[in-house]
Amino acid sequence: MSTIAFCLLSYRPNHPSGIERSIAALVEGVRRLGHTPLILAAGPAGPDDLLEPGLVRLESVILPRPALNEDVLAALADPAPVVAEVQGILARHRVDAACWADTLWGLGYLNPAPAGVTSALMVHKIRPSGEDRWQRALAAVDVVCPASQYLAEEGAAAGLHRGEWVTVPNALLTDPAPVPDGTREMLRREGPIRIASRVEPAKGLAEFLAAMPEGWARPVELVLAEADFEFFTGMQGQVLAACREQAARRPDVVRILPALGWREVPAYLAGAAATVISSTEPETFCHTAAEAMSVGTPVIGFDFGNVPTMTGPAGRAVPAADGQTGLWDALSRLLADPDAYRVASRAAPGRITAFNPEDAAQALLTALGL
Secondary structure, three states: OOEEEEEOOOOOOOOOOHHHHHHHHHHHHHHHOOOEEEEEEEEOOOHHHHHOOOEEEEEEEEOOOOEOHHHHHHHOOOOHHHHHHHHHHHHHOOOOEEEEOOOOOOOOOOOOOOOOOEEEEEEOOOOOOOOHHHHHHHHHOOEEEEOOHHHHHHHHHOOOOOOOEOOOOOOOOOOOOOOOHHHHHHHHHHOOEEEEEEOOHHHOHHHHHHOOOOOOOOOEEEEEEOOOEOOOOOHHHHHHHHHHHHHHHOOOOEEEEOOOOHHHHHHHHHOOOEEEEOOOOOOOOOHHHHHHHHOOOOEEEEOOOOHHHHHHHHEEEEOHHHHHHHHHHHHHHHHOOHHHHHHHHHHOHHHHOOOOHHHHHHHHHHHOOO
């Protein structure tokens, strides 16, 4: 059996980020297949760390919460300490392979793997081709593992497949559990619209609420979670304030709810008539869409990125030119059509059965040659 290390500085259990959830599912799959996972993350330790026995906090990298890219770059200004610490940890644990979960936040550009340890760069977003750290990371590792076929195709289109690229799909931590037909029909008629999202400008959350049609009477519930990283100082506070402003405009129907743990999200979405992915930038996988589909909840989103490919007949893809108003129109039409809704709901669970921890972990082990 092998020991596989994953490195992501921002990692903590139940962190509301797709990369963290991807790593958690791989860790789950690695364990189920009889191997030993290890996760390296920046300090300080958090109260939820006990939920993951394989989590090791680095002493050489301490980050604020939330942190900016600039904070990470400052912590790595002299990379020698973190390289030495990571190499020492991997050697002591006799790690067979190291997976860097990001170019910067996953230390991919440093590739601090001891001699004889296979290394992989996990790709969750295609970086600008001229970015030095991105190019260094691609060149340093043995294999590049995009998290979806959409990302693999994006990498090929950008001319980045100069080494070995093997897709290691994201996976869900919970098994499909579709809602019974009778309950699903009741939800179609009167159930709430439910959204679960990390707060970020590109998620389009406040804009979606602002586009709500006059006279909309069905409940709209949003679980919004703050991450341990931001793209600029105060980013998450600004998005939350904008969403609360819109909720205050329609307090009769809109509720903003606190964050949920990873395994709680599917059950929350199971009680929804539909979910909406209002992102204004392409989603490279979209865990929320997959989690909704796992319980038979249809997904409405724009016609770009991985979401329309993944959902297919289990949702509706709206032309980006139609904007947030188009999402509401598609949502209204689907909820008003019992036959179309039933087709979408029944199609949903079968489209994500391949996204399970064991299959994802096996794809990774194969990519690593283990």
